[in-house]
Amino acid sequence: MKILVINGPNINMLGIREPDIYGKETFSDLMALLNTVGKEAQVEIEQFQSNHEGSIVDKIQEAYGTVQGIVINPAAYTHTSVAILDALKAVAIPAVEVHISDVSSREPFRQISYPGMYCEKTIAGLGLEGYRQAILYLKEKYAD
Numbered sequence: 001m002k003i004l005v006i007n008g009p010n011i012n013m014l015g016i017r018e019p020d021i022y023g024k025e026t027f028s029d030l031m032a033l034l035n036t037v038g039k040e041a042q043v044e045i046e047q048f049q050s051n052h053e054g055s056i057v058d059k060i061q062e063a064y065g066t067v068q069g070i071v072i073n074p075a076a077y078t079h080t081s082v083a084i085l086d087a088l089k090a091v092a093i094p095a096v097e098v099h100i101s102d103v104s105s106r107e108p109f110r111q112i113s114y115p116g117m118y119c120e121k122t123i124a125g126l127g128l129e130g131y132r133q134a135i136l137y138l139k140e141k142y143a144d
């Protein structure tokens with residue numbers, strides 16, 4: 001099984017500031033975690049991070065027919081991007097939304113998630129552990 005993990009804008013800056021909200025772990029810690037979980041769960045993980053909405057849409061479209069699950073943290077595009085929502089709907093690949101912070105207890109503008117309207121599950125507030133749970137969820141539900 002192949003799972004595509006997509007991270008949106010500024011996730012590559014993790015650990016640099018706002019550790020009270022996003023924790024002290026860095027983007028490279030996240031890459032290491034994905035590598036470990038992939039090996040443990042015996043799933044192929046492809047990771048993609050972009051600060052550009054259109055690049056994320058392109059990547060979702062390219063996943064069509066080649067990827068069996070998507071884990072996505074759209075970051076700030078969570079709260080604005082109908083384009084990412086439409087791309088997820090277009091490819092119809094099972095998807096789980098992850099947020100490092102507990103968005104439900106933050107500012108009002110973070111209370112809406114457009115990509116989350118497609119995702120079958122949202123995991124928020126667990127830090128990087130959320131990515132592990134999302135991968136294991138997709139593996140248990142969709143691996144042959």
Ligand code: CA2
Pocket residue numbers: 009010011013014015016017018022073074075076077078098099100101102103110
């Ligand atoms: O909690 C999450 O995972 C978020 O998707 C993170 C986004 C935020 O816009 C969403 O509302 C919730 C922010 C990504 C990282 O932003 C940084 C801010 C300061 C320092 C480093 C990264």
